[in-house]
Amino acid sequence: MTRPRLMIPGPIEFTDEVLDAMSQPTPGHVDPTFIPIFGQALRDLRSVFQAGEAYQPFILAGSGTLAMDSAVANLVEPGDRVLVLDTGYFSQRMADICRRYGGEVDVLSVAPGDTVTAAQLQARLDQASYRLVTITHVDTSTGVLTDVPDLTAAAKAAGSLVVVDGVCAAAGEEMWQEDWDVDIYLTASQKAVGVPPGLALLVASPAALAKWRERKAPVASYYSDWGLWLPVMQAYEGGRPAYFATPAVNLVMALGVSLRQILAEGMDRVFARHRLVGDAFQAGIASLGLGQVPTHRSHAAHTLSCPRYPQNVDATSLLPRVRAAGAILAGGLHPAIRNEYFRIGHMGAITRSDVLSTLGAVEAGLRGAGYAVEPGVALAAAQAVMEAAAD
Numbered sequence: 001m002t003r004p005r006l007m008i009p010g011p012i013e014f015t016d017e018v019l020d021a022m023s024q025p026t027p028g029h030v031d032p033t034f035i036p037i038f039g040q041a042l043r044d045l046r047s048v049f050q051a052g053e054a055y056q057p058f059i060l061a062g063s064g065t066l067a068m069d070s071a072v073a074n075l076v077e078p079g080d081r082v083l084v085l086d087t088g089y090f091s092q093r094m095a096d097i098c099r100r101y102g103g104e105v106d107v108l109s110v111a112p113g114d115t116v117t118a119a120q121l122q123a124r125l126d127q128a129s130y131r132l133v134t135i136t137h138v139d140t141s142t143g144v145l146t147d148v149p150d151l152t153a154a155a156k157a158a159g160s161l162v163v164v165d166g167v168c169a170a171a172g173e174e175m176w177q178e179d180w181d182v183d184i185y186l187t188a189s190q191k192a193v194g195v196p197p198g199l200a201l202l203v204a205s206p207a208a209l210a211k212w213r214e215r216k217a218p219v220a221s222y223y224s225d226w227g228l229w230l231p232v233m234q235a236y237e238g239g240r241p242a243y244f245a246t247p248a249v250n251l252v253m254a255l256g257v258s259l260r261q262i263l264a265e266g267m268d269r270v271f272a273r274h275r276l277v278g279d280a281f282q283a284g285i286a287s288l289g290l291g292q293v294p295t296h297r298s299h300a301a302h303t304l305s306c307p308r309y310p311q312n313v314d315a316t317s318l319l320p321r322v323r324a325a326g327a328i329l330a331g332g333l334h335p336a337i338r339n340e341y342f343r344i345g346h347m348g349a350i351t352r353s354d355v356l357s358t359l360g361a362v363e364a365g366l367r368g369a370g371y372a373v374e375p376g377v378a379l380a381a382a383q384a385v386m387e388a389a390a391d
């Protein structure tokens, strides 16, 4: 029996090689065969984020939320002022985490579907100085892509550290951590990085590490404390084992395989492929007469799409039918518009046939739900985008 494809914004479909690594006999975490795998995964994570040697990668057992927790627990001290650029659901989570560690949080919010501009950020920076500015690279609840280099430049010029939640963007959307001067870039294994859920991934800049070293207050989270993890990461990268808490051995082996696959394709090609797939989905959805949550194409993500339901169609009438036609999609997530849209994840090892089969399933689901669409309209629109790029 063929299973439907998992086309949600994480977890995604994984490559056969990654799944093979998951099913290998588990070596001990200090086994001589495992040490170089962990060390190489750390180096490769740096390469995927396009950060230099002075940047410190961390690979932790946990989800993306742990990566957020680790960044904030180590960089925010009680009383530190933090500005959260709020484009949706996960920005609010970042604000909550900053408050939990004693940060004095200001939130710059925009309407769902809008992005934050550098001018809006500058207006806030002119009024107050912030220890930390947080940005969500792709907001998974709205499909909004923020302009990380522009926003980061404004925040850094004002003397802030910049934390970017790249959970729905890393290894999909263009990212140059060092060139763009991003202090923390973070993600989770199950999104575009292409490994089953269970790893929190982050890379810290020299400035972030310096801020952490100057802390007066101890890090309030035991498990997130870089003081306990740094010697472990440095040891494995140096070819020696170390122990603080047992790494997720099979997940790290699978991560090693996936990062190699991403780097073998090449970051420029990975970004271009995601742009093309994103554009193909945009065209397909538009051809069906559906609106989308991002208010302008120029800030629509390439890793997921957020189409609006047509009249008289909702999650209950559409999503089970799309699933029966071969693709599992996600419902809305942003609390203010949750029932108005659905989400299609299209990141990682996605192929052209995934694009076409998913759009075909959406078409079939819409027809079943009573919305008249001519068979093949979205496929033709997506094909046109992909063929134009193939020349």
Ligand SMILES: *Cc1c(COP(=O)(O)O)cnc(C)c1O
Pocket (backbone or CB within 6 Å): 009, 010, 063, 064, 065, 066, 090, 136, 138, 139, 140, 165, 166, 167, 168, 188
């Ligand atoms: C998925 C996601 C998270 C949370 O990751 P978990 O692995 O579910 O903890 C955080 N931020 C963004 C942008 C995400 O897409």
